[in-house]
Amino acid sequence: MTDQSKTMGLDLAKLGYGDVIAMQARMSGRSWDEIADFVGWSGANLTRILNPSDSYWPTLPSLARFCVITRSTLVLDCVRAKAKDIGLDAAPDPLDPEELVFAIGGLFREMADVANEGERAVSDRHINPDDARRVIRELYDLVNACLDVIGGLRPLREAGRQS
The missing domain is CATH 1.10.260.40 (lambda repressor-like DNA-binding domains)
Structure with missing residues (x-):
């Protein structure tokens, strides 16, 4: 593409x-x-x-x-x-150092949410459909947070390739 x-x-x-x-x-x-x-x-x-x-x-x-x-x-x-x-800005703004620190902290919080839901899901040694949905939802939140960080780092990486 x-x-x-x-x-x-x-x-x-x-x-x-x-x-x-x-x-x-x-x-x-x-x-x-x-x-x-x-x-x-x-x-x-x-x-x-x-x-x-x-x-x-x-x-x-x-x-x-x-x-x-x-x-x-x-x-x-x-x-x-x-x-x-119609207005899609395909290039996100680059993260500055402070934003990167906070973004990584957010990733750890999202990972903790995944761990908590995972622990809750297996507490009865059975993963039912509702458990699976909750874990998947938390995993999606984590993946989206990771993609946000990657999006903020990509312009910095690309700038390094152009110099």
Whole structure:
């Protein structure tokens, strides 16, 4: 996937999704039947996806399969371009030293939450579905906190590569 909002000289943010899907399919050299068969789209799905007046959108798993069969991420590049066009700032602000210390402290708190839920889940030597949901929720919180720290460190790492 590219970081550019323009691909092949096109401003992807201004194109319709159906147009981009059709373009990606044409560029692949594969037939719609071959694509639909691999992705699992019916004729009705294709009609709706390619209809500019229908806001129907393929599921994420089928979109991933579409990218595989067409060997292109043009439609994903289009989504990214549209997100940037409406205000997505893909580059987070870099962490300063104080923010990093507090962020790492937050990670330890999140790890403690995971440990507490894990301990609670196994206290009766059985993990029931509610226990699993609580542990998973805490793990998601931890992963998201880790991703926030990584996002704040990445601009610093990239700045070092450019110098």
